[in-house]
Amino acid sequence: MAKDTKERILATALEMFSQKGYAGTNIRELTAALGLVKSSMYKHFDSKEAIWNALLDQMIAYYGQRFGSAENLPPVPDSLEGLVRMTMVMVDFTVHDEKIVMTRKLLAIEQFRDERARALAGKHFLTGLTQMFTPIFAAMMDRGLIRRDDPEMLALAYTAPISALIHQCDREPGQAAEVMQRVEAFSRHFVKVYGEEGAS
Amino acid sequence: MAKDTKERILATALEMFSQKGYAGTNIRELTAALGLVKSSMYKHFDSKEAIWNALLDQMIAYYGQRFGSAENLPPVPDSLEGLVRMTMVMVDFTVHDEKIVMTRKLLAIEQFRDERARALAGKHFLTGLTQMFTPIFAAMMDRGLIRRDDPEMLALAYTAPISALIHQCDREPGQAAEVMQRVEAFSRHFVKVYGEEGAS
DNA sequence: TTGACAAGCGACCTTTCGTTCACTATAATA
DNA sequence: TATTATAGTGAACGAAAGGTCGCTTGTCAA
Numbered sequence: 001m002a003k004d005t006k007e008r009i010l011a012t013a014l015e016m017f018s019q020k021g022y023a024g025t026n027i028r029e030l031t032a033a034l035g036l037v038k039s040s041m042y043k044h045f046d047s048k049e050a051i052w053n054a055l056l057d058q059m060i061a062y063y064g065q066r067f068g069s070a071e072n073l074p075p076v077p078d079s080l081e082g083l084v085r086m087t088m089v090m091v092d093f094t095v096h097d098e099k100i101v102m103t104r105k106l107l108a109i110e111q112f113r114d115e116r117a118r119a120l121a122g123k124h125f126l127t128g129l130t131q132m133f134t135p136i137f138a139a140m141m142d143r144g145l146i147r148r149d150d151p152e153m154l155a156l157a158y159t160a161p162i163s164a165l166i167h168q169c170d171r172e173p174g175q176a177a178e179v180m181q182r183v184e185a186f187s188r189h190f191v192k193v194y195g196e197e198g199a200s
Numbered sequence: 201m202a203k204d205t206k207e208r209i210l211a212t213a214l215e216m217f218s219q220k221g222y223a224g225t226n227i228r229e230l231t232a233a234l235g236l237v238k239s240s241m242y243k244h245f246d247s248k249e250a251i252w253n254a255l256l257d258q259m260i261a262y263y264g265q266r267f268g269s270a271e272n273l274p275p276v277p278d279s280l281e282g283l284v285r286m287t288m289v290m291v292d293f294t295v296h297d298e299k300i301v302m303t304r305k306l307l308a309i310e311q312f313r314d315e316r317a318r319a320l321a322g323k324h325f326l327t328g329l330t331q332m333f334t335p336i337f338a339a340m341m342d343r344g345l346i347r348r349d350d351p352e353m354l355a356l357a358y359t360a361p362i363s364a365l366i367h368q369c370d371r372e373p374g375q376a377a378e379v380m381q382r383v384e385a386f387s388r389h390f391v392k393v394y395g396e397e398g399a400s
Numbered sequence: 401t402t403g404a405c406a407a408g409c410g411a412c413c414t415t416t417c418g419t420t421c422a423c424t425a426t427a428a429t430a
Numbered sequence: 431t432a433t434t435a436t437a438g439t440g441a442a443c444g445a446a447a448g449g450t451c452g453c454t455t456g457t458c459a460a
Contacts, residue, residue: 005437005438019312020223020312020313021221021223021224021309021313022224023220023221023223024221024222024223024224024313026416026417026418027417027418027419028416028417028418036437036439037438037439037440038417038418038419039419039420039421039438039439039440039441040437040438040439042418042420043436043437044437047418047419048417048418048419105312108308108309108311108312109308109309109310109312110309112219112305112308112309113219113220113221113224118371118372121371122368122372125364125367125368126365126367126368127368149389153385153386153389156361156364156382156386157357157361157386157389157390160360160361160363160364160365161356161357161360161361163360163364164325164326164356164360164363164364165326165360167325167326168322168325168326170312171311171312171318171322172318182356185353189349189350189353189357193393193394205407226446227447227448227449228446228447228448236407236408236409237408237409237410238448238449239408239409239410239411239450239451240407240408240409242448242449242450243407243408247448247449248447248448248449
């Protein structure tokens with residue numbers, strides 16, 4: 001128990017920043033949660049702001065490797081039911097993975113103070129989702145699964161309500177089960193409205 | 201210039217809190233922006249937290265009188281084009297009214313720290329919007345303007361993408377014009393998809 | 401005219417913050 | 431074995447935070 005202190009500091013910083021914000025968190029509390037004394041932190045980071053920057057670096061890198069490269073994107077579903085299932089798997093993951101939940105909260109809190117947080121928030125909350133689903137819907141249109149239309153518009157129409165429900169879940173984690181049901185209900189509504197007749 | 205200092209403090213607090221958060225704002229700066237000295241603030245509020253509470257009271261009251269009572273709700277559009285127009289008027293207002301923009305930012309920042317902020321954020325960002333549009337879509341279905349379906353689901357499908365675009369505009373105010381275009385494009389897409397054929 | 405009060409000022413207090421530094425214990429290295 | 435780098439400690443520091451207090455001034459009612 002020694003070498004991973006730097007990463008434990010980052011993990012605890014994510015936890016506390018995502019609850020009380022960067023300015024609302026102090027180093028005493030942060031290090032105390034790790035059984036350390038505040039001065040020990042400076043063996044691993046030059047300053048409080050250095051923690052913040054390292055945390056953002058980490059979040060940006062994670063986002064890039066997870067959603068940035070084409071090979072890590074989810075496969076195009078081969079049916080409307082497949083779209084629903086894929087959606088539920090993704091949402092279930094993103095709603096229950098503590099680290100991702102905290103990342104969203106942190107970005108929501110700091111997006112108006114820090115330029116990089118603003119940019120990453122934009123991706124997380126809107127543009128990244130639509131960019132991810134646009135080619136999926138385009139491909140599903142090509143395969144006759146979904147009515148021909150502007151795939152980017154469909155991506156917005158599909159991801160924004162789901163994203164809003166995920167945010168609701170971040171606010172009220174106790175409603176997770178109910179929110180998941182609403183996500184599935186919406187997803188089924190969507191395929192009912194946009195699905196090509198006869199597509200399974 | 202004297203009696204309205206209390207309200208000027210609240211206005212400046214909203215401005216600063218919505219940019220740097222409650223914890224990131226200090227009273228010196230806040231009062232200096234008003235040409236005052238920090239001790240003068242305590243003639244109007246008992247503490248920094250009292251400012252925060254008064255601000256929340258004000259935001260909650262404003263929301264209640266603006267969206268809470270039935271008579272202040274927008275009238276049901278009598279055509280699909282009317283829905284688009286009504287939407288654009290509302291979005292244009294909510295995106296350009298400085299006070300409302302700052303309120304959204306503030307709620308985004310403080311929603312995970314303060315219980316009342318969390319509740320109000322839930323209304324602003326999701327539940328309030330759907331509750332507002334659910335009866336509108338129900339009425340438009342009764343009048344044969346929109347395909348019969350679950351009005352609450354349609355309200356989610358309609359308001360969430362628009363809300364997401366408004367948030368995007370809060371993040372990048374420079375994109376306001378472009379975002380407004382996307383809102384209109386989405387609104388027209390929506391009426392194309394859900395509008396009853398032949399409805400003007 | 402005078403007394404009371406509201407509003408603002410500047411000095412001061414206490415606490416907390418981020419940060420530094422001298423020091424120690426431990427574990428790996430030469 | 432001697433040495434050196436690493437990780438942690440605790441005391442201390444300066445700056446900045448929120449908050450208090452006594453004083454002054456202007457306004458207005460009695």
